[in-house]
Amino acid sequence: MELRSFSHGYGQITYHIVLVPKYRYNIFYNKRIKKDCELILSIICAKNSYKIHAMEVVDDHVHLFLEFHPSNSLSEVIQYLKGGSSYSLFKLHPDLKKRYWGGNLWSSGKFYRSVGNVTADTIKHYIKESQGKPSEESRLHRFMRSKQRRLDDF
Known part of the structure; x- marks a missing residue:
């Protein structure tokens, strides 16, 4: 990873982010849901110019190693990831609504750690x-x- 030049700065913003489904259900054990989640998160990141260095979707959580522009806050990035992915996954897999009847796919908490060289x-x-x-x-x-x-x- 290299430092990047921005309009008024020079640096690097990279985070290890972990997203956990509510109640830590093993929803990604289903290969179709897992692949859809990977694709949806990739699309959200591309749309918002977040660079994915690594992504791993395991049975009960998702690891992301992301880089993004300094004008984006970490909370904003996580909000886009959680909100966009839950909306799309509920649309593609309506049966998830039975398990998550309250409408929240992701747990309210988050794990993040800044990463550098x-x-x-x-x-x-x-x-x-x-x-x-x-x-x-x-x-x-x-x-x-x-x-x-x-x-x-x-």
């Missing part, structure tokens, strides 16, 4: 060690280039 320890080290402190090498280089010495050179 570096660890939290790496970022802490970078901030602590490199920000605002000129390195010894840059001080020496500045001294060699200029004959006038500065107070912070001592």
Whole structure:
């Protein structure tokens, strides 16, 4: 995964998201429902310009590894995924309404974790060690280039 350039920024927003059907029923044990769910989630992601790095639909939950634009909030992304997929799955499989008579396919909770190429320890080290402190090498280089010495050179 690489950093992307946006109109006013440069970065990466990737999340591991887990969606769980209400009551954790094994609805994706049915291969047709599983395939339809994969297709529907792919369509929702393509329509909203979310990039799917990985997706796995298992019997009682769905794993998604997504990247999206910084103008989208995580809650908005999850809302589109849950709302759009439940609407479409209920349309394609009306028998699901018998099991989910309240109209909610997905549980109200969500799991998410931001994912990146570096660890939290790496970022802490970078901030602590490199920000605002000129390195010894840059001080020496500045001294060699200029004959006038500065107070912070001592």
